[in-house]
Amino acid sequence: MKSNIYVRYSEAFKSQVLTEIESGQLTIAEARRKYNILGVHTIPDWARKSGRFGMVSKLVKVESPKERDQTKTLKAENKRLKEMIADLVLDRKIAEGTLEVICEQQGWDIEEIKKKAGILLQKKSQGKEKK
Numbered sequence: 537m538k539s540n541i542y543v544r545y546s547e548a549f550k551s552q553v554l555t556e557i558e559s560g561q562l563t564i565a566e567a568r569r570k571y572n573i574l575g576v577h578t579i580p581d582w583a584r585k586s587g588r589f590g591m592v593s594k595l596v597k598v599e600s601p602k603e604r605d606q607t608k609t610l611k612a613e614n615k616r617l618k619e620m621i622a623d624l625v626l627d628r629k630i631a632e633g634t635l636e637v638i639c640e641q642q643g644w645d646i647e648e649i650k651k652k653a654g655i656l657l658q659k660k661s662q663g664k665e666k667k
Contacts, residue, residue: 543574550582557583557591564591 553571556562557579562570564579573579583591599607639646 545573545582550586553579554583554586554588554591558588 549571553567553573557564557567567573567579568576575581580591635649636646638644639649
């Protein structure tokens with residue numbers, strides 16, 4: 537059974553950490569690492585509660601429904617393209633493995649075969665460009 541551990545920080549400690557951040561000695565991330573403060577929101581919460589709002593940046597994103605839909609569409613397309621790339625990489629690895637096995641079985645030099653295939657593909661693509 538997992539038990540939750542709650543860490544309580546003294547007001548003096550909180551003030552010291554916030555002062556170091558405000559003075560520019562540390563960033564919030566650096567203070568978290570230096571003092572082993574695990575919660576991502578812990579220091580920003582201290583800043584809000586103590587009225588030091590200047591330390592905590594706020595991001596306000598304003599977008600129209602059309603922009604939201606466009607973002608959703610682009611994310612879906614991005615996911616689809618990543619999956620396609622993964623499939624192509626897998627197909628290429630399978631093809632390279634197959635070529636290695638065939639070359640080994642036939643006693644061919646794989647580098648020589650690759651060069652010949654590259655030359656043939658180059659000639660083929662040049663022929664298409666002329667049309």
